[in-house]
Structures are given as C-alpha cells and as structure tokens.
Amino acid sequence: MRPQLHLPLLVLALTAPAGCSGDAAAGYEPGEELSGGDTTVFEQGHDAFSLSARNLKGERRDRFFVGNSIFNRPWVTAPSSTSGVDGLGPTFNATSCSACHFMDGRGAPPTQPGEEFLGLLLRLSIPGVDEHGGPLGEPSYGGQFNHHAILGVPAEGRAFVDYEEVPGQYADGTPYSLRRPTYRFADLAFGPLDPRTMVSPRTAPFMIGLGLLEAVDEAQLLALADEDDADGDGISGRPNRVWDPVTQTTTLGRFGWKANQPGLEQQNAGAFLGDIGITSALFPDENCPPPQTACAAAPNGGKPELDGDKLTDATYYARLLAVPARRDYEDPTVLRGKALFRAAGCASCHVPVLVTAASAEVPELAGQVIRPYTDLLLHDLGDDLADGRPDFLATGREWRTPPLWGIGLIGVVNGHTLLLHDGRARDLAEAVLWHGGEAEAAREAFRTLPRDDRAALIRFLESL
C-alpha cells in the first residue's frame, strides 16, 4: 500500500459515541454519509447536484445565484443587443455550460444513431508538445473538434460514434457484454485530419464538490502518489504537472479527465473557450486555426468576451455546488459492499477520505473531512480504456481517478447511467469491468466475486 494519511484517527475520534441505529453494524463510520462534510446537502431528487453548500449562508449566497445564471445563460452571436452574452463561437460545441452539464450533472454520448454530440466532445492533437508541454493541436482543426459554428462560418464537420459489443463473462459463468466505441468524422470543412491525429473523447463531468477537491492541500495528494510503485502493490498513482495560465508556471493538475487543469478558474475559462468559443483574460484568443479564415474574420463580442467578474462568479458557483449525502449507508448489504470495495483494492485509487486545507480561500470549504473516493492522481488503466493521446505528463493510457461521490444519483438527475470518460459503460458494473492496467487486479477481484457479493459492491457504489 501507499503511505497512509493519519485520517483514520480522525474518523475514529468521531466514532467514539455509539452509532445511532442501535444495531451499529460493523463497518459503519459515523458521519460517512456526509460526503462533503459540513457542505453536504440532503437532496436526492432532480436537484441533487444543483444546491449550494449547506453551510453557505445569507449574503454569501448572492454570488452563487449570479454564477448559476451565467452557467445557464446561452451565448449568442455578436453583435447583439444582449451585449453581456454575445460572442458565441465562431466555432463551438454548445451555447451554454448547462447544455452539457445539464442540471449541473453528467453529460452523455449520443444515444441514437446519427444524434449530434452534446455532453461529449473530442480533443484532437498530433505528436509533440506546445510551448508549455501541453498537447499540440491538429493543424487545421485545433485542440478540440467544434461541430457547430455561427452563421457565415463553416463548422468543422460532424462526428459519430459507433459501438461494437465485446462479450465477456464473470468467473461464475454469467455472461456480460461491453460496448467499445469508435469515432469517425464526416463533412470535414478543412480537409482530412492529419494522419497522425490522436482523438480523445471526454464527457462532461458532474459539477459537485469541485471546490472541495480544489481545497485539498497539494502535499496531501502528493503523499498519496507512488510514481515508481516503491511499495510494489501494482498501483503507481502520479501527479500530472500542467501549465497554469494564472501563475504562468507549471503546477499540479487536478481537474479534467487527465488532470490537465490546475484549478477551477482555469478549467472554467478553458471550457468557455474550447466548448462555447468565449474568450477571457486567461484565454484571450479565439480558437481559429490558420485555415479557418472565416472564423478568424468573424466579429467578436469584446476583448475578452467573458469579463473578469463573470468568470469569478461562474467559478464561485462551480466551487460551491454541494455534494449530496449518501443514502442507505447503514444498510447491511451496502456495508458489505463497502468492505468488498476495499478488499478488492478499489480504494487504493478511489481514496475514501481527504481533508481540505484549513486555509482554503473559501471559508465554507476549509477544514472539511470529505469522502470523494479519489486521489486526483493519474493511473494507467490499460489498453482497453487508453485514448492514446498524451496530455502534459499523462500518457495515452493514464486517466485521473474520477471522484465517486454522488455517482448513485446520476440516474435521478440526468436520466442515464453512462459512465467513464467517454460514457461507454452503461452502468456501474460495466464501468468496473472496463478497468485494466493498474486496476486489473481490482477488476479481477470484482469479476471473480460471487453474484451476491458483486451486487453488494454495486449497491455500495449506488449509495455514494
């Protein structure tokens, strides 16, 4: 195992009084249902991902509501009478944040043949790195495929996903089928893609608890890393090191499927530009690669299009969207599933407990014991999940451990249970079964469990 934090002591201290249920089943840790500490909310319905931190009070909520409106507001073509929100594109994937992060939740790949992409985007690059060590965009299409454009500007083209069923079976003989995606392009406006192009599909992740993850000390995350697998457990989490446009330095990456953004302000500004075509002080230049002359000539909505206050408010909103409390956390089956989750080794990367820094910028997020089930580090997940596209230090086989808190409510909020970076997994079991590389032993542990135990482990995940 990797070096352990001394968090269990804290948890033990909280455990001292008897559990409330009377039948305090072994394994229930009092307070473990409070995934986001004092920020935790108790909504289990459609709004489960849309509430502000529970400890955010009074006037401190004002900016949250303003940020919410920015998140929902559709951008329009410049020039427009609604001058605060013009400057869409020229090329783009969606016109608002909430189009993909619907109800602050999780996006999905198209579910019907021929349906256009919304909630799933494709990153493009060719071998090599840019001046900051990041991916080198495709010469004619840039770093992200934009299938929409404003009037008078050609969209980059269309993209489609096809699936192939891959049969498999559990150790007890129960069959299952996984679907493997492949991507293809059509109507490319600027000629074929460079033959060396690497394509990385990414779904829009849910928005909860991001400020808490940002408030975890770098030292705590680095303590979880074990780059050379010195302890020989087969798990070698390592930090991504990425360019920070705010500090103009290379720093720890935390956000994005490959941990390629250091903080939420950078992540948000990056998404405004890459997804909606909205420039900001951090990313002042429209995304118009050289052959896209109409794109470059199109009117803009100001320089930058997103003023600093709006970015600040949108970031405040992203920081303070709360994590919902767990359900059924004392259910014996769920508790058994939790034990199986740990025994299988899942918790080596999906680290249950972190603590936010006492000095966090937003006081509501400071000093919180949180249960995100992530280490925010990169792990080799094997060939089957690999996108083959490096992103700063992340290799084509590495992904950042995504947090699991709230994962059981995606179905309620978003009406689907499509998981993993590209939404290929149709449910939690399929998501587990796709794991390979460093997670191969954990996946095999799951695959070889008896049916009841597999169900218990899934029940545990659904309770998160």
Added chain:
Amino acid sequence: MKTSFNFTAGPAAAIAACAAVALATGCGGDDGGELSGARPAIDNYIAIARAGYDDTLATAKALKAAVDAFVAAPTPATLEAARTAWKAAREPYGQSEVFRFYDGPIDNLEPLINSWPLDEVYIDYVEGNPTGGIINDPVTFPVITKQLIADRNAAGAEENISAGYHAIEFLLWGQDLDPNGPGARPHTDYLPGKASYDRRGQYLKLVTELLVDDLQSVVDAWRPDAPYPAEFAADPKEAVRRMLQGMGSLGGAELAGERMTVALDNRDQEDEQSCFSDNTHRDLRADALAIQNAYLGRYGEIHGAGLDELVRARDAALDAKLAQQLEASIAAIADIPVPFDRAIADEAGRAKVLAAVRALQTQTETIVEVATLFGIQLNLK
C-alpha cells in the same frame, strides 16, 4: 424512517444530537406521531392549494378564450383583451408557486408552464433577425402542434423555451425595446401581410391550449379523489417539511436569488421575469403573498388553520418574528419602483430591490429556524 438531524454543525454535533435524542426517545423511533397536531393545518393547506389551482385554471381558460378571439379577429382591442386576460391569469398562478419545490404535482410540469428567461428568437422573429424562431421555420417544423411545442421546450439549452406563460407573453407583447414601457408587438403581426402570420396565430393558440392542458393536470392531481393529497397528508412531519420547503425555496433561491439578485447584478432587462409585459412587480408580489398565505393558512376567502398556530404554541417569539418578516417582505417588494427593469437600472431603484432581497433572505433564514423547531431538515438551494 430515520430521525433527521441538523448536520450543519458537522458530524460531531450530529452525533451529540443523536445521543441526546437517543436518551429521550430512543433512536430511529417513528416520528409519525410527532406532528400529529399539524393535521388541521395540513388539511387547510390542501384546501388552499386546490382553490388556488382552480383559480389558476379558470383564469388560464379565460386567457385561452381571449387568445382565440384575438387570433380569429386581430384588432388593437382584441389584443388588449388578451393581454389583460394574461395579467389576470398571472395573479392566481403566482400565488400557487409556493406549492412548488417538493416534487409535487406542479414540479414536473412547471418547466412547460412557467420557464424563463426565454430566448425570444427561439420562438419568433426579433429585431435584427426577421426570420428567426420556430414560427418562421416551416422547413424544419412544417406543422406546429402542441406536441412539437412541448418537445422543443428546453431542448438543447435551458433557455430554449417554447412553452408556458412567458412564451405566450412574448407572443402578445413582443420584445420589450422601450425602457419606460412594455413590448409593443402590433396586432398586425397576426394579419395577412406579416410573414408567418398564420403560423404565429396557430402557435399562440396551441401554446395557450397546452398551458390549459398542463394546469388541468395539476388541478386533477390535487382533487380529493386523486392519490396525491392523501400521500401528501399521510405523514404530518413530511407534509410540514414540504410546506416549509416550498416557502423557503420560493422566497430564498427563487425570488431573492434568481429573480432579483441576478437581475440586480446583470442590470439586464432579460433577467426580469415578465420582461415583455413589464408585469414583474405583480409576479413578485403574488409570490411573497403566497409564502405568507402558506404560513397563515389563508387564500382569498379561506382562512383556516395555519403553521403559525403550531409555531406559536411552541415558540411565540419565533412566530411573531416570522409573521413580521413576511409582512416586511411584501412591503419591501411594494416599495420597488415600477417597472422593474427600470428599478434594476437606476441607483434609487436598485437600493429598493436590494432591500427586498435582504428582507426575503432574512425571512428564509427564519423559515429554516421554524423547520428546526419541528426537527425538520430543509434542503434549500
């Protein structure tokens, strides 16, 4: 059913509270009897909801009649009659909004009934785009139907609104391009000679019919023989939670937050709820009144048992505080200059809007206190 605690102070406090309750009552005990004294207030609340939705449906049907008369014979007088009917329909609807926010009958349908802000050009032409919207796009949408209008609502983005009161409002008033008054859509938009006039009339009639259909569903769900009222009343504590959830959500996140703080911040007319008709001041008043109604157990001619009596019996000072704050919020809203889009633009008006925001926030915090008094956890946005 699990005993709920206020976890705000963190796990340690929750455990301490748990231990205290365990001593007094035994943990995990049934709360069912705890608020059994609330039954009269719950029954009266159901009566108010029923009366409120009945009025809402009746005024929506009157609106439909006025819209049909207008489309059949577009004149300045028939247009004005339709606008008057729209404003009249907003009064009871506003007072029903306190029945939202707890997954009740209205909540699934509300996006089709009252979504805003809406992107005008999603529906019809706007200045600078004479061929915009579903109405002017017979190629993509050859036939306008209620189903189409419902299907297109919120398709692709939350502001792609095709249905509800505010879609009707836009079709009756048009864009509000006048800082001192409402939109000035001419009745001739519905006469031969104006592009897509017939599709516009068809859209207006169908979107109004859809509103009536959806409100009818809500009325039906609250009927005495429907399952919802019995389910609502089954567990008194849960019923009281829903009542408080509606009051707290409407006053806090909805009024103080989305409708006023955001409008203040953006100084943008687009952010006032009834921006085409300049009727926002009436929306705000009706909503604040709705919260007071729900607390006092009254609506129109009805004045029965309310939550106020339950609170008074436990904590008279808290009841007096909330009653005073509910009144103060209504007064603060009445004090905002009309029209609202002017109020958010000039400094004197902005101070009044901010005062109303603060009054509503204060009231919302007291509603949370009332919930705590009953041992109820509120999940407010």
